[in-house]
Amino acid sequence: MSEKKKLEKGAGRGVVVRLMKLMKPYLPAVGLCVLCVLMVNAAELVKPYVLKIVVDDYLTTGVNRGLRPLIVLGLVYFAVIALGSLAGMFQSRILSRVCQKILASLRVQAFDHIHRMPLADMDAMGSGRLLTRSTNDIETLNEFYVDVLIGLFKDVFLIVGIVVMMFAMNWRLALMGLVTLPLIVLITLLCKGALRRNFVRMKALIGRINGFLSESISGIRVIQAFSREKNKYDQLYDLDRQYRRTTLFQVTMNSVMRPLMEFINIIAVAILLLYAFGRVETGVIEVGVIVAFNSYVRQFFDPINDLAEKYNSVQSALVSAERVFSLLDDNENLEEPDAPGYDQPMRGEVEFRHVWFAYAGEDWVLKDVSFKVDIGKKAAFVGATGAGKTTIISLISRFYAPQKGEILIDGVPVNEWKLSALRRQIAVVLQDVFLFTGTIADNVRIHGDISDGQVARAIELSCADGFVNRLPGGMAAPVAERGATFSTGERQLLSFARAIAHDPAILVLDEATANIDSETERVIQRSIESISEGRTALFIAHRLSTIRACDAIYVLDHGCIVERGTHEELMALGGLYASMNEAVPGEPENGKIVPALS
Amino acid sequence: MLRSFFRKHGWKYVPGALLLIACAWLGTRSPRLLGEAIDLIGGGDWTSFWHKVLMMVLVGAGIFITRNGWRFFIIGNSREMEIVLRDQLYDHIQKLPVHFFGRTRTGDLMAYAINDVNAVRMTFGPGFAQLLNGVSSMVFSISAMAAGVNPRLTLLSLLPVPLAVAAIVLISRQIRIRFRRVQELFASLSGHVQENIMGMRVLKAFAQERSQKDDFEKECDTMRAANVSLNDASALLSPAIELIFGASFVIGMVYGGMLVLNGAISLGDYVAFNSYLVMIKGPVVSLGRIMNLFQRGLASYRRLNGVMSEQEIADFERIPDGVPIKGHIEARHLTFRYVDGAHTALNDVSFDLPEGRVLGIVGTTGSGKSTILQLIVKTVTASRGQLFIDGRDIRDIPAASLREAIGYVPQDGFLFDTTLEENIRFFSDCSDEAFRDAVRSSGLEKDIDSLQDGLNTMCGERGNHLSGGQRQRAALARALVRDPKILLLDDTLSAVDTKTEAFILDQLRDEFKGRTVIIVSHRLSAVQNADEIICLDEGRAIERGRHEELLALNGAYARFWKEQQKEAEEA
The missing domain is CATH 1.20.1560.10 (ABC transporter type 1, transmembrane domain)
Known part of the structure; x- marks a missing residue:
């Protein structure tokens, strides 16, 4: 609009x-x-x-x-x-x-x-x-x-x-020849204006038709399962008739405009001829001038039409x-990834000091959050959707800056770190795994300077070797259609390999909630254990086994850390964490996913 | 596929073509009249002179009218063709079986319906008109030149024209090749940028966002070079034509001038001859464009025909037979393999599900769970004698009848980009009460309260304005609103958490009454209350029975269950 x-x-x-x-x-x-x-x-x-x-x-x-x-x-x-x-x-x-x-x-x-x-x-x-x-x-x-x-x-x-x-050549004849000029300009401007407005409508309609097709073809299963083909056809039929109204208008305008211009040209030539009659005989006007004028008058229309057309492209x-x-x-x-700043090998100590953060205005997502994770320790963050868990990840990697408070890595505020050094040493695994066009190895490397051996090692460490080796070409197998051919579990394992290949000091992992069959589930679990070994690890966790192994668990509720401690301590506390772990009433615990944690 | 269009609208080409030929003929009259007027201009014969001028103006008016006429009949008709073809194509696509969509990309189908239809339209509209116009004005001009002015002069000045044709054909081909290259590069460039934008979070998280700058610079440079080379080819076209026709004009000018001096032709003839040469230039110049139009139109037409020749679902399936469906479902040694599938999706599966009962189907991904539902909805067809509804072979029941009686909830909860209410109603004329009931039972009430526009919320592309859980609940409501005899839940509640699942299942229990229900799920909690549970593995029913029976069996189901229990107990 x-x-x-x-x-x-x-x-x-x-x-x-x-x-x-x-x-x-x-x-x-x-x-x-x-x-x-x-x-x-x-x-x-x-x-x-x-x-x-x-x-x-x-x-x-x-x-x-x-x-x-x-x-x-x-x-x-x-x-x-x-x-x-x-x-x-x-x-x-x-x-x-x-x-x-x-x-x-x-x-x-x-x-x-x-x-x-x-x-x-x-x-x-x-x-x-x-x-x-x-x-x-x-x-x-x-x-x-x-x-x-x-x-x-x-x-x-x-x-x-x-x-x-x-x-x-002849100013009197020139005046005669120009009599029709205002008419040409006027008609051109009027028609072009109408055509332009019509064109906007036409574009909008073809856009809607496009959208309609895209949607109804992707939803064809639903349409067929509900026998709604007729209704959908009627919708397109209707859109197409609206579209035709605009195209026919365009045809009509174009049919009138250009032929009309040529007719006007003929009138202009006729005027010249009638004016010249008799004057040629007396030698006032030469025949050649008439012939030349005939060409000139015809040449007029194109640049005028062009100018009107140009108005659109301008x-x-x-x-x-x-x-x-x-x-x-x-x-x-x-961002200035390479702006000078603190650039030392990271040891892996993460500390939040009274951090307040809002994506917009006063809508606090994190309220006065403080915690400290020592080198090599594991911490889990749990809480309902919207409690602010994922935000913590974004803040550590400095995707966003907190409004109040400080975030320190190795005792150095994150904004004093050289951005590229900070991010290179923290590996973040997101829920939605994004795979790029290229090979498996490319996706593990993501342009980083990592040898084939290191890539293979990372794939092995993350337990992705099982499925990667089965692919034709193994590591060199191409990733088709952004990895759509891989299962959720496989994509997840690849993203672990990607994280570990860069040998980070800190691993931040947002566990996927997606449903994965139990075999894959076990592989992923093993993989998480293996890749987090020997590094500081922060989990946005959904799986009990991951959480249980952590040195500290932070329970977030509406942006505040309301409980903290080990699994046993928190269960003993009998607070929010304990209640989240209770089985859903009227239903035996299936245990696969902790209720209400996701 | 054009047959039905031509049967209805084809006649318009006859008046269109006649008017176009008349227009081309009139077009060749005006230089002649101008020439004659110029011959008279120096004399004193005012009456014949103004008659000539009047004739000229009348011919002009004739051109105006005939041209309007043929454009209306030919170009206007081609616009009609565009929408008729698209409607026809879409109607056909809708009737294609499900496996067609498995192997055809949505983007391709959209391109057929928009770009290819457009290319065919261009061939039958402007392409046809330009071709006919080119041929007839050439014929009329040349004969007017040869018969009306001088054959020798005509022949001599047209000598260079074949050269122009050759040049146009050659250069046009180059332009086409280079243009394709520019388009390919542009697509790959866009693809590159798009991928980086979508994956920016990952690139940034690994501090690799700038590592590709050099690659991109190279890509831009290739693109620049390709654009320049395209322009170089098209910049050659105009001078080539101008020079060759320039030679024609010079021959006409010099030799024609000589003939005037000799008195072989009049000055008016001379002027008219010049105009004819200009007239011939037009069609020759548009030759490359016409060729291109026809080539593209033909290629597009072939593509469209390819889609149109795909086998539709039989008519029988689309007309309900009026026999009410009660909901008894029976499978006898049901075995199924997808048309292009490598392995058997279902292998010898039998069950008997009486009206009003609940069947649970569990199994890992790819075990054939969803295939059973597809067979019942008849989006894929079972072999005769294997699947029965109310005792009738499913092959004898039209899909339309069956689907009217089925409430199907797909896994992904696909919604259309319209309001939530319209999505739930989905063109069914249910009462407001039935609508409210469906909304309540599907657990959607709370969501509606939380949405700003409530039921009028626009759901967005594929429903992406709603959360996964909301989408699935809406899809559930859409099925319930039809008051179906058979309810099929295809892993419906996988996107909601266990608590919500329990809540919805609880609500649904009432809805299950009087309906035959099949719940496909990999979450055992969803099926444990079913009257029978079938455990599928690689298309075979490895275990079956009620929840307790399956546990007692101590097989795969029990193992699966225990695994989960163990994890739960750890808590």
Whole structure:
């Protein structure tokens, strides 16, 4: 909605200036482009004039001056065409080189920028929009340079040139020829306006049709199981009829506009002819002038039509440009992974001191949380969904900063650590395992400098070797479709291997709640034990066995640590933890997942 | 697949083509008239002169009218074709069996319905029109030039034209190849960026977010080079055409001028001849585009036909036979293998589930649990003599009748992007009371209170505005609202915690009354109260009986149970 509004309002002049500034390093090339455009236009204007000379000076004089001057004029005509079209070709080649360089550098800038954005900003923006900014929006800028900047210049120059030529040849006849011009401009503007509005509607409808298809094809099982095919078909039928209304409007407008322009041209020529009758006889007007005017009048429509069309691309290019720039300009919170800071091997002591945190405003997710995990110790965090468990992970890795209080690793506040050093030494395993395109080994490495041997060792340590070895190619097996071919358990094991391959001092693990059969369950359990050995480990835990093995358990409730101690101590306390562990009434404990812990 | 379209709308091509040919013919009249007017302009014959000019204007008006006409009939018709094809395709896709969707990606089907339909439309609309227009204006112009002006002059000046055709064909091919490369690069670039954005949390967590900057720079540079090379090819097209036609014009100008001087042709002929040359240039230039349109249209049409030739579910399945379903389900040595499956999904499974009873099916992933449900809903078809509903072979019961009587709750709780209420009703005309009951029994009431817009909440794409548990409860309500005789729960409560599960199962117990229920689950607590439980392993029923009986059996079920108990006891 807001984008549509922007389209209508038009983007600011600042954006245009900035786009122009990007061309600054290529000024000589741009100058050459302009020169070429001038030549192209000059050729367009000269061509009818050559014809006029042929007619007036050689064909209608009644004196046969032989073939030679005709051949010379023919060669001149050909030279004009050759110069014009070659100039056009060079202009296009130069411009595309300049533009593509600008676009490529913008793309790299946007890519880099996105990678340095804090997660909070990324989440706020949404992945779809970020993608559009860095790809399609930048692509659209091409239009600004090619169509708009150079095109505008070309069209305006051509229109002015035609008028000047006509007046220079015969100003009275020129006035006659221009009688229909206001009509052409008026009709073009009106039609283009209507077409533009219609186009917006058309786009919106095709978007809805697309959405409808995507949804109903993915939901086809449900539709079929409920025998709702007819109802769904009716929905599409309806959308399609709405869509047709817009396409037919477009067909009608286009059918009227261009043929009407040509009709108006014919009227203009007719006016010229009627005016010239008699005046040719008396020699006031030469026949060749009429012939040239015939060409000029016809040349008018194209640049005017182009200009009206350009209005659209200017708008959309400027909106795109504005979006790209506003992304690049928002660099206040950018992360500096390699900014100097504390950069020592991590020992693995984690301490929270009176930490308060809210994602927005005063909506505290963590309230005055304090705890300390000594080197090599294991701690578990339990509590209901929304108690703030996962937030703790994000704070340790400095994805977010607390509003109050301090977080220290090895006694050094996290914000004094060099960001890359901090993150490299803390391995975080998230619930949703994200796998990248590439091989299994690539996914364990994620671009880190890790040898094949280390990767194999990590896979073994995390008990992922069982299924990896069964894959054709083993470690080198490709991960298809973001790992959709792997089971949840297998993905989980891979993410453990990934964590351990980087040999972190601290392991932070958000256990998945997903249902996994008991065999896999056991493997995962073994894997967790094996990878957490000898390091500080923080668990956002759901499994009893994981929790029981911990040196300390912290029970979170609405952002506060309400209980702390070992499993036995907490059970003896008979508080929240103990009650969470009680079996659900009326149902024998199935024990697989601790009730209400997830 | 175009047959039904042509039967209904094909006739429009006849007036369309006639008008187009008339338009092309009129188009070649105006240079002629202009030429004749110019011949008269220096003389004193005012009457014939203004007659000529008037004729010119009338011809112009004729062109305007005929052009509008053919565009209406041909281009307008192609827009009709677009939506008819899409509706037809979608109607067909909906009737395809489930395994088709297993091997076809949603994105591909969407591309068929939008892009390929569009390419076919372009061929039968603008493609056809341009082709016909090109051919007829060439024929008319050339004959007007040869017959009306001078055949020798015509032949000489058209000499370079074949060269232009060759150049266009060659360059167009280059453009196409390079364009494809640019598109591929753009897709891979977008894919790269998209993947990094989605996996940013991981990249950042391992401090690897900048490690790919160099790779990306290289990728951008390849993209830049490909774009430049595409532009170089297309920048060549226009000068090539201009130069070759320039040669034509020069020949016309010089040799034509000579003929004027010799008095072989008039000055008006000369001017008209020049206009004809311009007219010929148009179709030749659009040759590359027309070729492209036809090629793409043909490829798209083949793809569409490929989908259209997929076997639909038989008509018999889509028309209910009116026999009410009571809900007795019986499987006799049910054995099943998916069309493209490598192993047997179900192997010799038998059970007899009388009306109003509850059957539990448990087993690990891939043990064939869900297949039994698919067979009962008839999204896949059992062999004759193996599955019976109310004593009738399921092969003899139309899927439509069966499905009307079944409330099916899929595992993923798929919802559509509309309001929660519309999702639950799902086009069924249930009473408000039945609706409220379904909402209550599925445990959705609390969720509705917690949602800002309550029942009017938009569920989002696949229901992603709701939590997993909310989605599944809504899917449950959607099944209950139909007051089904048979209720199939396909691992329905896996996304909710045990406490909620217990609560919902408790609520549902009332709903189970008077219904035949099959609960598929890998969580034993969900099935322990069932009248019978079947334990599946690799498609075979390895154990069966009531909960207590299975425990007494001391087999796989009991082991599974004990394992869980042990963990629970540790607590």
